[in-house]
Amino acid sequence: MRVNTVLGPISPEELGFVAVHEHIGYGMPGSELDTRWWKTPEERYAETVPKLRAFHEHGGGTFVDVTGICNGRDVDYYKSLSAKTGVHIVACTGFVGGDTALQHFARASVDYLTRQFVHEITVGIGGTGARAGVIKVGVSRGGRLTELDKRIYRAAARAALTTGVPILTHLAIDAENAIAIFHEEGLPLDRVLFGHADDGVNAEQTRDTWIAEQGGRVGFDTFGYETELEDPPFWARPRKERLDHFLRFTAVHLDKALASADANCSPLGWPGVKGHTVNYLFEVLLPDLRDAGWDEAAITTLFVRNPADFLTIQS
Amino acid sequence: MKGSAMTATSPTVNTVLGPVPADDLGVVAVHEALLSVVPGAEHAYDLSLDRAEVFAILTRKLAAFRNQGGRTIVDSTGMFHGRDVRLYEALSRSTGVHIVASTGMGPEETLGGYFLTPQTNPPTPWPAQKFADLFTKEVTEGMVVPRVERRGPAGLVTTAADHAGPTATEESLFRGAARTALATGVPMSLRYGADAVRDLRIALDEGLPAARVVVGGLDRRDAVAAGAPLAIARAGAYVALDHVGSEDDAHVSDRERAALVVDLAEAGHVDRILLSCNAIGVAVGLPDHDLPYGYVASTFVPLATSLGLSDEDARRVLVDNPRNLLTVRSTS
Numbered sequence: 001m002r003v004n005t006v007l008g009p010i011s012p013e014e015l016g017f018v019a020v021h022e023h024i025g026y027g028m029p030g031s032e033l034d035t036r037w038w039k040t041p042e043e044r045y046a047e048t049v050p051k052l053r054a055f056h057e058h059g060g061g062t063f064v065d066v067t068g069i070c071n072g073r074d075v076d077y078y079k080s081l082s083a084k085t086g087v088h089i090v091a092c093t094g095f096v097g098g099d100t101a102l103q104h105f106a107r108a109s110v111d112y113l114t115r116q117f118v119h120e121i122t123v124g125i126g127g128t129g130a131r132a133g134v135i136k137v138g139v140s141r142g143g144r145l146t147e148l149d150k151r152i153y154r155a156a157a158r159a160a161l162t163t164g165v166p167i168l169t170h171l172a173i174d175a176e177n178a179i180a181i182f183h184e185e186g187l188p189l190d191r192v193l194f195g196h197a198d199d200g201v202n203a204e205q206t207r208d209t210w211i212a213e214q215g216g217r218v219g220f221d222t223f224g225y226e227t228e229l230e231d232p233p234f235w236a237r238p239r240k241e242r243l244d245h246f247l248r249f250t251a252v253h254l255d256k257a258l259a260s261a262d263a264n265c266s267p268l269g270w271p272g273v274k275g276h277t278v279n280y281l282f283e284v285l286l287p288d289l290r291d292a293g294w295d296e297a298a299i300t301t302l303f304v305r306n307p308a309d310f311l312t313i314q315s
Numbered sequence: 316m317k318g319s320a321m322t323a324t325s326p327t328v329n330t331v332l333g334p335v336p337a338d339d340l341g342v343v344a345v346h347e348a349l350l351s352v353v354p355g356a357e358h359a360y361d362l363s364l365d366r367a368e369v370f371a372i373l374t375r376k377l378a379a380f381r382n383q384g385g386r387t388i389v390d391s392t393g394m395f396h397g398r399d400v401r402l403y404e405a406l407s408r409s410t411g412v413h414i415v416a417s418t419g420m421g422p423e424e425t426l427g428g429y430f431l432t433p434q435t436n437p438p439t440p441w442p443a444q445k446f447a448d449l450f451t452k453e454v455t456e457g458m459v460v461p462r463v464e465r466r467g468p469a470g471l472v473t474t475a476a477d478h479a480g481p482t483a484t485e486e487s488l489f490r491g492a493a494r495t496a497l498a499t500g501v502p503m504s505l506r507y508g509a510d511a512v513r514d515l516r517i518a519l520d521e522g523l524p525a526a527r528v529v530v531g532g533l534d535r536r537d538a539v540a541a542g543a544p545l546a547i548a549r550a551g552a553y554v555a556l557d558h559v560g561s562e563d564d565a566h567v568s569d570r571e572r573a574a575l576v577v578d579l580a581e582a583g584h585v586d587r588i589l590l591s592c593n594a595i596g597v598a599v600g601l602p603d604h605d606l607p608y609g610y611v612a613s614t615f616v617p618l619a620t621s622l623g624l625s626d627e628d629a630r631r632v633l634v635d636n637p638r639n640l641l642t643v644r645s646t647s
Contacts, residue, residue: 028434029354030427032461033394034449069358070427099432102355103425104600119360126358141438201436234436268462270434 003311004121004133004165005062005088006078015088016061018307019278021168021195021221021260023267024048024063024078024089029070029102031269039266044077047266051277052085058282062088064260064311066168068095068136069116070102072268075128090133090311093120094156096170097138098148106148113155114162121163133311135159138170143205145177153178157185160192164314172197172206172218179214188215193258193310195219198245200227200237208249212256217310220246221260224280225273233273243288254298258306259285328641329454329470329501330387331403331414340413341386343637344608346504346531346557346591348598349373349390349406349414352397354425356600364599370402373596376608377410383609387413389591389641391504391531393473394418394450396425397599400458400466415470415641417504418453418495420446421488422477431484440484446491447498454499470641472496475531476508486517493521496528500644504555506531511543515552525551529589529640534558534572535565544575548584553640557591559615560606573619576632585628589636590615 002009025044031037039047055063067073075091082089094117095101105113120132135156140146145153156167167187169178172194182189189211197208198220208218226232226239250257261280264272281303289299327334350369356362380388392398398416407414420426430446432438450472457465474492476485489505496503496518503523507514511530518528533544534556544554556575562568567575579588594606607613616629 028427028429028432030395030429033427033459034429035452035459035465038462070355099428102353102358102427104353104355104359106355106424116360123360141432269429 002313003090004131004313005082006075006091006130007082010088012308012312014061015304015308015311017059017303018062018064018311019055019060019260019281020064020193020258020307020310021066021219021262022063022278023067023262023264024065024074024081025072025266025268026067026264027072027267027269029100032072034269037269044266048081049085051265051279052081052087054279056085056087058279060087060278060282062090063278064090064134066092066096066134066136068092068100069105071096071100075125075130079128079130091125091130092134092136092168093117093125093132093159094136095138095152096136097140098146098152099140101148101152110151110155110158113152114158117155117159118162121159121165132165134165135167136170137167139174143173145174150177150181153181154185157182157187160187161185166191166193166310168193168219169195171195171202172208172211173202175207175211179216190215190217191314193217193219195221196262198222198237198242199225199235201235203237203245209253212253217256217258218249218253219258219260220249221258222262223259223285224261224263224276229273229275231274243292247292250302254301255306257302258310259302326642328415328638329468329643330407331400331416331467332407333467334643335413337638337642339386340634340638340641342384342612342633343387343389343641344380344385344591344611345389345529345589345637345640346391346555346593347388347608348392348593348595349388349403350397350399350597351392351595351599351601353600354395354427359600362599366402369597370406373406374409376596377406377412380608381410381412383607383613385412385609385612387415387637388608389415389417389471391417391471391473393420394453394458395420395427398458400460404466416458417471417473418450418458418469419473419488419492419504421475421485421506422480423482423484424477426484441487443487443490443494446488447494450492450495451498454495454501469501471502471504473504475506476514478508480508481514481517489514489517490521493518493523497521497523498646500646502640503528504531505529511538512546512550515547515550527644529553529555531555531557534567534575536567539567539571539575544579545582545584548579548582548587552587553589553636554579554584554587555589555591557589557593559590559592560594560610569615569618573615573622576619577623580624580628585631586636588632589640590632
């Protein structure tokens with residue numbers, strides 16, 4: 001029983017409270033060429049370490065970073081952050097979406113992409129020695145799986161079957177086509193977390209209950225991107241609307257639910273969203289859930305048991 | 316620094332070690348690649364890059380180029396295809412060969428999602444002016460080592476279209492690059508899509524003089540069949556026959572290429588001709604194109620002279636034309 005973290009495999013018992021869909025820093029490929037986003041390493045650590053330390057002090061155990069290949073994923077940096085803050089960090093292989101896969105991968109076959117993912121899960125990511133603990137896939141801008149997205153989904157399914165690590169999706173729209181691929185590849189749907197079912201742009205078009213009925217896990221993982229923020233992003237949503245949506249879903253499918261904030265500790269290629277951090281989970285969501293009548297057992301199911309089931313590498 | 320002897324009015328060329336007097340360039344290989352990495356290949360599980368080995372290979376190739384009379388090489392791969400400015404600085408110091416590095420990007424397939432599907436709603440691709448601003452700063456403030464620092468100034472702004480293009484974004488790249496050339500005085504390299512004359516017109520539409528543009532790929536079979544080399548020369552832009560040493564489905568043979576050079580010279584356009592190989596020093600994630608950088612001077616030019624190109628004209632093509640192209644124009 002193990003989960004790959006950037007500092008090596010750990011027992012699922014050690015994961016503790018898990019933020020399952022987060023970013024140390026995310027940038028679209030090519031943003032590294034634009035100096036408007038550059039910050040010194042001093043600034044990066046200064047923005048990031050206090051957030052991870054607060055997460056740890058709140059009782060956070062594990063931070064799953066789903067910054068895909070080509071999006072500024074920086075595993076050596078994550079290793080140092082994990083070692084210095086005590087937060088377990090799980091890194092991913094895969095791509096946030098086909099539109100974040102650079103030419104080398106955009107041209108690649110399903111077989112090649114599968115080998116890339118399996119290598120990063122079983123051998124390591126680049127020269128870091130760290131193994132990926134999850135696979136990221138996603139829907140490109142436009143709302144439908146593109147041909148490249150589908151190649152990535154299929155390769156991810158094969159890599160998940162080969163290695164036993166789970167898949168997280170960016171967006172849960174067009175789930176019928178995604179599920180068709182997972183069925184064709186023979187991947188059980190409880191190995192897939194269909195993410196961003198709660199975001200302001202896509203919630204209306206996401207068949208969250210249907211996905212859960214098929215056996216998939218559903219991510220309410222953009223908590224905190226609220227229209228009440230000073231400068232909300234276009235995917236923001238009114239706080240109460242999201243919470244009500246979540247409470248309706250979990251009243252029936254708590255065993256299929258996972259929650260996270262999708263925040264950036266220090267964004268790499270965009271301004272980020274002022275006032276939004278992973279610690280929203282502790283500072284706002286947990287009080288909201290308790291106010292809604294949730295007991296500690298339900299909270300443990302959502303943030304400890306469900307993620308441990310999901311992240312544990314299947315043999 | 317070589318620049319210390321210059322006066323404010325000396326014509327100069329931007330190299331990775333700073334501006335150098337234009338008359339120092341000598342024989343120039345104008346459309347080549349030093350390190351060429353397909354975007355994303357740096358993350359590939361099955362590819363690796365040993366910097367010491369890359370340095371050794373490139374040193375050997377540049378030394379051979381120098382021994383064949385070469386003095387300056389232009390890495391025309393742009394800012395996102397493996398360009399490694401610090402490596403090029405060390406190579407230039409080590410070999411004594413001037414290295415001109417380029418800013419710019421293209422074709423669209425090589426661009427990152429930051430430019431094509433930005434985090435805005437809707438995800439509108441970058442317009443020309445944003446590309447212009449990005450490329451211009453690489454000349455005026457220095458070329459980027461991503462997320463680390465800026466180094467020396469780019470000496471060329473390079474763009475390319477898909478062979479069926481340009482796409483809408485590739486047209487934005489052309490326009491952005493033309494604006495950078497206008498604003499900074501460095502030349503623009505345009506590797507055309509389907510129609511060289513039409514694509515040149517896009518750059519000229521931005522107000523850039525044709526003499527500040529080199530059109531690449533004019534030894535493609537489709538270009539030669541369409542008479543594009545002569546048309547581009549007549550328009551006043553530089554004609555790059557830049558696949559010297561290649562003969563394949565897409566490109567004419569060296570013999571046809573040499574005949575084309577003689578024809579252009581006889582038509583009075585010798586001052587528009589540029590020759591290069593598009594050789595790749597070290598390729599990562601794409602096929603090798605392992606021609607010596609000195610191939611043009613050592614092998615091709617003798618063929619062209621055997622067909623009637625004069626020695627004086629050969630010298631213009633190898634030395635004077637690239638110098639005139641690369642000399643940074645005053646923008647004041």
